[in-house]
Amino acid sequence: MNVAQLILLGIQIAEAIAAGVPEAIEAKKAxxxxxxxxxxxxxxxxxxxxxxxxxxxxxxQGEER
Known part of the structure; x- marks a missing residue:
């Protein structure tokens, strides 16, 4: 995992956690x-x-609930 990928993944997970997406916690744990x-x-x-x-x-993005 290079630094740019790690930063992008971290930002995406943080956005998901902030939006209340529970799956984000599992991704963060991994x-x-x-x-x-x-x-x-x-x-x-x-x-x-x-x-x-x-x-x-x-x-x-609201495409899936």
Whole structure:
């Protein structure tokens, strides 16, 4: 995970948390685990984070309830 990706993901999760999207907390926990383990996401984790981020973005934008 490079710095720009981490910053973008953090901003998106913060927006989702502020909008009251509960899934954002799970995404944050996953990132916290990776940081605590001092490792990059696996391909599977990247796929899950990308899917979660896209879903969170849709919910924040009001496209999905």
């Amino acid at each position: 990132i916290d685990r990776m940081l605590a383990e001092n490792r990059d996401p696996t391909d599977e984790e990247w796929s899950a984070l990308n899917a979660a981020t896209a879903a969170l973005h849709r919910r924040v």
